[in-house]
Amino acid sequence: MKKLSRLLLSTATVIGFASMASAADPELTVFDWAGFENQALIEGYVAKHGQMPTYAFFADDDEAFQKMSSGFKADVAHPCSQMVSKYRDAGLIEPWDVSRIPEYGNIAARFKDSKIFADDGGVWYIPTDYAYTAIAWNTTEVPEADVASLNVFKDPKYAGRISLPDNTDDVWALALLATGVTNWTSITDEQFAAAAAWLREVHPNVRAYWSDPSELSQLMASGEVLLAWSWNDSIALMRAENFPVGFQRTAAEGATTWFCGYVNFKDAPGSEDKAYDFINAWLEHGSAKGLLENFGYAHSNDAAMTSITAEELAAADVSPVEGTLLAQTPIDHGMREKMLEEFEMIKTGF
Template identity: 45%
Template sequence: MTHRTALGTALALALSIPAYAQAQDLLAFEYSGFENPDFHQPYIAEHGTSPEFVFFGDEDEAFQRLLAGFRSDVTQICAGSVPRWQGSGIIEPWDRAQIAAYDTLSSDLLGEDVRSGATELWWVPANFGSTAVAYNAEQVPAEDVASLSIFTNPAYAGRLSIPDNVDDAYALAYLATGVTNWADVTDEQFEAATAWLRSIHPNLLTYWVDPGEIQQLMASGQVLAAWVWNEVPVALAGEGFPVGFNRNTTEGSSVWLCGYVNMADGPGAEDLAYDYINAMHSEASAQPLLDNGFGTANTAALESLGAEQLEAAGLGSATVPLLAQLPISDEQRARQAEAFERIKAGF
């Protein structure tokens, strides 16, 4: 997941870091929007206030700022970034015993090896969502979005969009070329996915940057079909737009996963970091998260919401393969990122 922030804003935040770090007991480095108090009401109830929040535009920016000396207590990142952060030495493992919902965290998101205690807990999943094809249900026949080949269909040239995000782009490309697990792709599979992404480049109107942008492009009729996060069709439906969302394309769809890392040498009290994570996992937070397009990683809290609500939010059951955007090696992510940048530049 990628968001953007103005350089001036980033500089202003950077300059204000010492004041933040000294004034607050817990500093959360977050995606914008996660300061929503409804997401961590148990923390507020216990401590009388929210943590202090500082926001980043994307995870590469967050990583560089932390390497440069910014200190936070917890940082939200998505699963694909974990190996690089772990290797950098800027994070430390979580203590399983202090994660209240640990036993009911989804093993699909956490990983069975971590669940068994075979490895240290470097990252705690907090929320997840699906990525699939959203489309204008009045102008695009359902049969045209039954397959990911919609993106290669010349009839929709210039009316399509995918995220400006290497993980989402390659999840789509691997699915389209027959790969449903990207944990250990071969050179041939990587080349096939890259060639597919290059082949659809001329068909795309744009690579969308944030949900608001693609919602506007679809609402205006400029984009008829797009590879999007599940929060997008939920928002469009709420505005009365005739949106369809097909998670069951023949080739499959994707699931993205985000959560928290425990920053080494954070300025705040360590126990507050656990209080924040436990608040995010609480049943009280599950409904507000879902209302904003996020599924909680706590299966017990998620199941309390009921299948109908999950389906309406684009998080219901799927009948096709799901590619989980779990951590991949630094080398694989780097070569995907390099290829993606070249494709976007027209090469």
């Protein structure tokens, strides 16, 4: 795992990661979330080719899509589920040949149950990882009773001490849950307006909108932020440094779950064979342990997950939640664009 001390880095260091990656395998470029250049996830690829792929990084799904739409070239990328239709509609990706992916059949059916991911044209998306977004809190400064409700983000006691993700999907999942919506595939105008009003009420309390787990970890480790809407990996980073952080997935209104995976680009510059070696390495059973230990995430491959104990899942806060969950599945393009535009206005104070 990257320790927190290694991740308290400037943007210049992230650029350094990219330049280091340029010395890796030039025949496969992976466009991924910062931090996913982790050998524990693809040991089989490294064993076969003697080196890691080349990595380029993005901070959020919208940034990644815009970069690919503008002509950036990569072989595979790691979007979350709600973005796949955008890549398809833009004609940027091609189907995977699952006859070359032996573990595809072991991916849990719930991650494949969408015509966006697989249809008569083929399989467009290989789900790989999932986790949650929930309340992270400094357990020495914030009483556990305070995080029983998502409305803690509106509490004036924590003005200037909270952080929300600079991520359209996660921030709207939070606002919708907080205003009583648990299925975002059919949002009414009234529900949208209520969620937007909730975010505007919370905005004055926000110290920073975090863009990646290392930034959030730094904000909480420094004491600037006491409460955040967080992914599991920020929690894993802080716990690795013995920082006192809790992860409240059972707030009264619920939590949200999401999953991500890999798409295969058309006219990719590198080796198609290595793209399949990469995804097969990701789906190998050993990668489930690497994913849990390094990110606090669970693997989409049910067969691989049999090597993980219930106690290990619980310790990483990625065990199944008994309660309300908003699943971040694909939503209507028009609604998501509306969310994106409204969130940009909210962040600027309008």
